[in-house]
Amino acid sequence: MESTPIVLVHGTRFSAGQWSYQLDALRRHFPVTAVDLPGHGARFAEPWSLGAATEIVAAAVDSLDRGPALVVGHSLGGYVALEFARRFPERLRGLVLAGASATTRGPLTAPYRLVAGLVPRIPADRLTRWNDRFLRRLHPPEVVGATIRSGYAFHTLPAAWGEVLGRFDASAMRHVAAPVLILNGEKDPLFRAGEREFARAHPNARIELIPRARHLSNFDAPAVFTDAIRRFARELPAD
Template sequence: MTAADAVPMVFVHGTRLSAGQWSMQLAALRDEFPVVAVDLPGHGDRSAQPWSLSGATEIIASAVDSLGRGPALVVGHSLGGYAALEFARRRPDQLRGLILAGASSATRGLRAAPYRLVAELVPRIPADRLTRWHDRLLRRLYPPEVVEATIRAGYAFHTLPAAWGEVLGRFDAGAMRWVKAPVLILNGEKDALFRAGEADFARAHPHARVELIPQARHLANFDAPDAFTDAVRRFARELSSAR
């Protein structure tokens, strides 16, 4: 594979986080692939922007255009995965491949109950307290090189109710019909909640497969950054060689 063949990649972060979530992946992949990570509306450098899925779609589309290499592989985690599904529906011509990480559980019906509970509880807790809790938790669980970019960027607690308010009731395995490109469903082995529908999501698409990161939880790219990156790299190389 030559540099000209390398598929461009856009990374889309999860709930309350930022583009900093992907610092390890960007560092490991940028020598082989054109890569960029975005901040969704209401997150990171776009903290002041109101959340909307349509706005998230436009941000992803602009990132794809900025790489100047045509359709891209979009890697979306959790909230970012559902935003990537919406992008696939609205901008199919810009999608070369899709990786759904921690985003293969229906947000409809009973499975949506945990999301609703979190969205209701978060606004009742002062943001500075939530920030301290998250900083301590991340530093206790992960090495500095994995989480410091995320900690520096801060957290979008204020956006969480609006973001999940729009996502809830909107997505299930049927959303895979929007995706006109190959799909890798990449989940942490121990992420029981967010991988609950992975088999249904995979069956709903003719070119989808599931891959699990051993021992990893919802933040699989933090729990096992090398394994997560390797899975992304392999899938990107498959897309590149199929051009």
């Protein structure tokens, strides 16, 4: 088994189940784990905070007992990973930002604030049905089945995005000491909007696009996404 440990951090409303395909593929070669953020998955009842989220990531790194880890964050998880990189630089060997290279500051975030305010007004069972149908229509069960079975954390969305919005832009990359891969779906214009600014703000960052993939790129092209993680992990310097 190769030495680079990998920690996977899910996106908005999901859980560690988001990474079922990647876990199965990567554990053949690397020590790897996926976390549930506060208010999500097995931590459904825990209150959200960005600080608590980063401590969960840090505990996951320590649990692999291989030194600093490659942390892969998707969407909300990407911004958690950026904050983790600032707070725990000694635990980070590399960083993958997937669908998380857009600024969360300024007037363009208004639609996200609107959505965060609307979600609590819609019954959770209705949101669950919509999400289940959406995922089943677009993706095979071996890719999204674990996500569907784990359920969704709609109740946490307002607090999570309320803390992330207004907090991150390309300047956050200056706090990242490790190499960075900015991994975006080619057809994800919103969340890759700032990818060039994010890359320019870091001396050892590169952008990689997944052809025809959208925001949920690890669902749209699971094998391609996983291969990008695998290649990047193998490029990282030893601890």
